[in-house]
Amino acid sequence: MYVLGVGRTKFGVLTETMPELAYQAMYNAINDSPISIEDIGAVYVSNFLGGPYEKQLHLNSVVSSLLPELRLPIIRVETACASGSSALYQAIIALSRFENILIVGVEKMTNASTEESSQNLGMAGDRLADQTQGLIFPAHYALVAQQHMEKYGTTHEDLELVAFKNHGNSRLNPLAHFNHKEVSREMIKSAPVIASPLNLFDCSPISDGAAAVVISKNQKSDRDVRITGSSLFTDHISLSHRREHTSLEAAKLASKQAYEQAEITPKDLDIVEVHDCFTINELVAMEDLGICKPGESKDWVREEKTTIKGEVPINTDGGLKADGHPIGATGLAQVFEVTTQLRGEAEGRQVEGAKIGLTHNIGGVGGTAVVHIFERRG
Amino acid sequence: MVFECEDCHKKWYYDVKVCIFCQGNVAEVVPKQSTVRGFTKVAIPSPGHSRVPYCNLLLEDDYGNFRIRKSFTEYKLGDLIEETPKEQKQAAKQRTVGLIGTGTMGSGIAQVCAQTGYQVIMIDRHEEIARKSLGKIDKALSKTTKDELKKEILGRIKITNNFYDLEHANLVIEVLTEDMELKHEVLKELEHECSQDTIFATNTSSLSIDGLSQVLKNPGRLVGLHFFNPVPKMKLVEIVRGKETSDAVVNFAQEVATEMGKTPVVTGDAPGFIVNRLLLPFLNEAMDKFSDGTSTAEDIDRAVTLGLNHPMGPLALTDLIGLDVCKAILDVLYAGYNDHKYKPCKTLCEMVEKGDLGRKTGKGFYTY
Numbered sequence: 001m002y003v004l005g006v007g008r009t010k011f012g013v014l015t016e017t018m019p020e021l022a023y024q025a026m027y028n029a030i031n032d033s034p035i036s037i038e039d040i041g042a043v044y045v046s047n048f049l050g051g052p053y054e055k056q057l058h059l060n061s062v063v064s065s066l067l068p069e070l071r072l073p074i075i076r077v078e079t080a081c082a083s084g085s086s087a088l089y090q091a092i093i094a095l096s097r098f099e100n101i102l103i104v105g106v107e108k109m110t111n112a113s114t115e116e117s118s119q120n121l122g123m124a125g126d127r128l129a130d131q132t133q134g135l136i137f138p139a140h141y142a143l144v145a146q147q148h149m150e151k152y153g154t155t156h157e158d159l160e161l162v163a164f165k166n167h168g169n170s171r172l173n174p175l176a177h178f179n180h181k182e183v184s185r186e187m188i189k190s191a192p193v194i195a196s197p198l199n200l201f202d203c204s205p206i207s208d209g210a211a212a213v214v215i216s217k218n219q220k221s222d223r224d225v226r227i228t229g230s231s232l233f234t235d236h237i238s239l240s241h242r243r244e245h246t247s248l249e250a251a252k253l254a255s256k257q258a259y260e261q262a263e264i265t266p267k268d269l270d271i272v273e274v275h276d277c278f279t280i281n282e283l284v285a286m287e288d289l290g291i292c293k294p295g296e297s298k299d300w301v302r303e304e305k306t307t308i309k310g311e312v313p314i315n316t317d318g319g320l321k322a323d324g325h326p327i328g329a330t331g332l333a334q335v336f337e338v339t340t341q342l343r344g345e346a347e348g349r350q351v352e353g354a355k356i357g358l359t360h361n362i363g364g365v366g367g368t369a370v371v372h373i374f375e376r377r378g
Numbered sequence: 379m380v381f382e383c384e385d386c387h388k389k390w391y392y393d394v395k396v397c398i399f400c401q402g403n404v405a406e407v408v409p410k411q412s413t414v415r416g417f418t419k420v421a422i423p424s425p426g427h428s429r430v431p432y433c434n435l436l437l438e439d440d441y442g443n444f445r446i447r448k449s450f451t452e453y454k455l456g457d458l459i460e461e462t463p464k465e466q467k468q469a470a471k472q473r474t475v476g477l478i479g480t481g482t483m484g485s486g487i488a489q490v491c492a493q494t495g496y497q498v499i500m501i502d503r504h505e506e507i508a509r510k511s512l513g514k515i516d517k518a519l520s521k522t523t524k525d526e527l528k529k530e531i532l533g534r535i536k537i538t539n540n541f542y543d544l545e546h547a548n549l550v551i552e553v554l555t556e557d558m559e560l561k562h563e564v565l566k567e568l569e570h571e572c573s574q575d576t577i578f579a580t581n582t583s584s585l586s587i588d589g590l591s592q593v594l595k596n597p598g599r600l601v602g603l604h605f606f607n608p609v610p611k612m613k614l615v616e617i618v619r620g621k622e623t624s625d626a627v628v629n630f631a632q633e634v635a636t637e638m639g640k641t642p643v644v645t646g647d648a649p650g651f652i653v654n655r656l657l658l659p660f661l662n663e664a665m666d667k668f669s670d671g672t673s674t675a676e677d678i679d680r681a682v683t684l685g686l687n688h689p690m691g692p693l694a695l696t697d698l699i700g701l702d703v704c705k706a707i708l709d710v711l712y713a714g715y716n717d718h719k720y721k722p723c724k725t726l727c728e729m730v731e732k733g734d735l736g737r738k739t740g741k742g743f744y745t746y
Contacts, residue, residue: 013525014524015524015527017392019392020392020393023392023394023398026398027396027398031401037398038399065390065391065392066392066394066398067398068388068389068390069388113521
């Protein structure tokens with residue numbers, strides 16, 4: 001199984017409509033691949049909140065409108081913030097039937113007030129256990145952060161280091177939401193509280209955007225990147241339904257399975273894209289993926305081991321924090337970044353000699369976890 | 379809207395710009411006319427489509443492309459409908475609207491005009507005050523509009539203190555304080571500076587259109603265009619037809635109000651028009667009820683919001699409007715109709731005298 005092409009739009013507050021964004025990403029991914037749109041056998045669409053935000057569902061048919069007269073089998077996949085990777089996971093399974101599959105993820109989020117956004121994003125939590133109590137998403141992860149701090153001595157300063165690194169990386173990614181923004185440690189430190197202990201700079205932004213990936217059963221060119229692991233696990237939707245609050249069990253299981261499939265260990269990773277919807281989740285991800293031991297992620301960021309020049313570069317595109325988090329597109333944007341890095345085409349943010357990459361995409365507060373592993377051939 | 383690839387002729391109903399099949403340029407196809415191929419009359423309202431019945435037409439244009447259109451006019455199968463050419467669509471948007479007065483209402487109207495696509499000229503004798511209100515519009519837009527679009531909208535608003543800049547305006551709306559003499563002076567000046575085709579409108583809520591238009595050589599060109607606060611949010615515009623106001627001017631006012639996304643209602647020139655004539659006696663009654671001491675302000679407001687389904691209670695609303703403004707309108711109604719039911723109640727008069735005018739002074743029926 002191979003990635004033949006990747007494409008995306010800029011992330012941020014954009015004027016394009018949801019269909020226009022999806023189209024741009026598909027166009028770019030097809031153009032990036034050695035095949036044409038007529039060679040595609042099926043399409044998976046990933047989107048989380050087209051209904052609440054844009055009053056647009058039945059997105060598989062919208063995509064059919066964007067590919068006139070092809071009348072392909074197209075299906076929408078929704079697993080909250082993990083929708084992008086879940087669509088890829090599903091497409092990989094469907095390669096048993098189709099030679100080439102296109103996956104496109106899109107989200108249009110900036111046509112709403114902050115209050116509406118809080119409500120819409122809250123739909124990734126349990127209606128009864130979380131939403132009725134006003135547990136907005138920053139609050140979910142604030143509880144995780146607080147537990148992590150209590151248990152391991154992680155400090156807010158460690159979270160600030162994650163935000164600072166990711167904002168720095170986004171300056172090297174021209175398509176990133178905050179590519180234009182110079183962010184200082186002081187700005188991060190003094191940002192307003194959203195849900196203690198998390199402040200504004202601990203949260204990923206509300207972004208519009210789309211990303212697309214073309215995959216195939218067979219290799220078609222030297223630029224193709226091999227998919228060696230693909231795993232999806234789920235868990236109770238609410239944090240309160242679980243006993244463990246400083247790690248995400250589904251992510252641990254998904255990464256374990258993906259490592260087995262790829263026959264690698266975390267030590268083999270050259271580039272990692274993790275789901276830093278909130279800064280704390282980058283630390284939790286490092287531990288869940290076995291990059292470091294539980295409780296040691298704070299030491300890793302203090303020692304700058306996850307910068308582009310570090311031991312295991314994480315979120316070289318800026319991550320959800322600074323590249324942006326147009327939910328349906330996010331998981332596929334991670335694949336875009338890993339593919340670009342493994343191809344050696346990441347220019348200013350290139351990780352030298354990157355051969356093996358991993359994406360870690362989370363739905364809600366760990367109710368869904370998807371891990372993929374990619375490898376450059378030769 | 380239909381878009382077609384100039385090379386392979388595939389069609390889209392979205393502005394995709396470039397063809398995913400052959401990388402050709404994709405351009406909009408603009409039809410000249412359409413034929414009604416199907417219709418249905420919808421009897422059930424839904425959000426955004428509350429006025430029923432309306433028709434949904436299935437139209438086929440001269441390129442053989444179909445589209446759905448909502449219409450309040452009924453058609454038969456086979457009827458021809460002229461499509462508005464692109465240039466004309468833009469022409470409607472290229473109206474120039476002048477605004478005299480840059481307070482809350484003035485800047486609200488300016489914002490909505492600019493958002494509609496009109497060129498806006500804001501006039502204040504003190505340019506600085508006008509600039510301040512431009513800042514207010516900027517701030518208001520920032521909450522809902524993306525930077526790029528905001529820039530475009532703000533780019534349509536010009537600020538000046540010269541009436542002769544209004545020479546070619548299609549419409550000039552006067553949004554000054556309710557002072558007959560001041561408004562007379564401005565109207566005379568407008569008539570002197572503007573072209574004969576410029577239509578004049580007043581946002582007055584309490585002065586008579588006939589009283590205002592008497593200083594004009596052509597009183598038929600003045601119409602009442604009464605917006606509600608906050609202008610970007612409130613859907614209603616009262617169009618007030620004076621005795622002399624011409625039909626063409628009333629039609630034009632309706633057209634502009636509709637283009638601005640508002641719903642116009644037309645009323646004759648009688649004190650309070652529709653809304654204030656109904657609202658003020660109600661507020662007056664609520665204040666009277668409060669002063670008899672049998673209910674608290676909170677309970678009166680709660681009763682009205684929950685029992686009558688009003689979004690806001692009458693005493694909170696009075697505080698928001700300003701007690702002085704409420705009293706002034708009641709005075710106009712009382713004088714105009716000479717009916718005791720409009721007489722400002724004792725509590726209102728006393729509070730205005732004391733200077734407790736509501737939110738703006740920090741104290742009214744509530745403390746702020």
